[in-house]
Amino acid sequence: MEWFEESYGNFALKIRIKEVLVDLRTDYQRIQVFQTCDFGKMLVLDGKIQLTEKDEAFYHEMLVHVPMFEHRNPEKVLIIGGGDGGSLREVLKHGVEDAVLVEIDEEVVNISKKILKIDEGAFQDDRVSIHIEDGIEFVRESKERFDVLIVDGTDPNQYSRSLMSREFYERCKKICDVFVTQSQSPFAQKEYFMQILKNAREVMEARVYTGFVPTYPSGFWSYVISSQIFSSLDVIRERFEKRGVKTRYYNPEIHVASFSLPEWLKKEIVSY
């Protein structure tokens, strides 16, 4: 048995693997899927862990349900990235009418359908349309409006870096009511986090919430959200019960609690 290792500068996470299920290069990236000992299947893009079966719900549920429950009635949803189908699966739990997923790398979708299967049938759902193209282009050209827009991008690279630009956020803001993007680890990847927050704040009022994802750098993950109003716990609870959403990590109390930030993070956000 071997170990997979992902290092972030001067610290690293290691996960013991049983088997390599996929290892290929596309035009965009290297895609690997491993069978791990304790974390189920694991998707790795360009050497960075994207998800494991054991904790992917911690990430996808916080990315999706916080904006979806902040919206009174999300019917039309756009996901940029998220080719593994995890975010799509969570979006469909809200009884939406129309879910659009825009993924640049078709192979991620193919491998997810064939091997990961965390979409749990979402790719086959009648309400879903999948576009294989650059999210930047899609958003630039789109004539449609969305109730919720979710950016589920990878770690910044040559392609995904533009998903953290001011221009992209500006266009996103124009075509949706509630916007959310994952925003890396404020502890382990402070520069990326600050850049995302800064760029978003130049074009929208944005707030930060956090959650725990053990297989991401440092385990402490963040999200940047923009919404016209933020709801009370009572309102979120009512929507949660009405929509009958079943979760592994998310609940209305965690939703509200996730906006309380540690003192050091509050100070960094204020002082940038």
Next chain:
Amino acid sequence: MEWFEESYGNFALKIRIKEVLVDLRTDYQRIQVFQTCDFGKMLVLDGKIQLTEKDEAFYHEMLVHVPMFEHRNPEKVLIIGGGDGGSLREVLKHGVEDAVLVEIDEEVVNISKKILKIDEGAFQDDRVSIHIEDGIEFVRESKERFDVLIVDGTDPNQYSRSLMSREFYERCKKICDVFVTQSQSPFAQKEYFMQILKNAREVMEARVYTGFVPTYPSGFWSYVISSQIFSSLDVIRERFEKRGVKTRYYNPEIHVASFSLPEWLKKEIVSY
């Protein structure tokens, strides 16, 4: 430059080190102190990271300030373990009259005084008394009562294991108003966590709260607390301002938010 590695079964954390500052064996354990590249000095006991300068406050502040602010007026405080002085430093911020620290291994205190220095002078404070003895014995024999009792033990081993026994918790409960113990990672060390919670609940009403400590297994850490009443955010805020406590991680919002648990953890706690 080398790497220090701590594995927890099938996953592991690695931290790059510059220099070994201490490496010795006492009657109780192996004590190592490293100078790391990114995390400052790091204390390791029996191969397990106890603290790094960079994130020790995340742990010590959540362990100490939650029980201390749940108490209306903590004057007398007992710390079991905590020989590094981090918890003691935080306790003294509350203007207590009497702080007792009971550490089994004198060398931990000596090395902390000489090399780590995270106590920031707390060991020299007039209000502090230090007892080098087994915490179990101290609690069994004590004729005193304490406003707050804090168990700051290491990962379970031959000596610290009794700090998670029903008998120990029963005696603790009798001599204090507010009780807290660190309770390991519910994600990475579920069995230890459940054992601590189960044993505590046999003798007291106990609640769980959580916090983020990046250099502990999985980054997701937990604490078990028992108090006659739990205060509202307004009350905690008022006490926080009145006592003028300065923090790096803790604040009243995080205090209240830390009791909101992910769905999977809520279910495990209810179903054990």
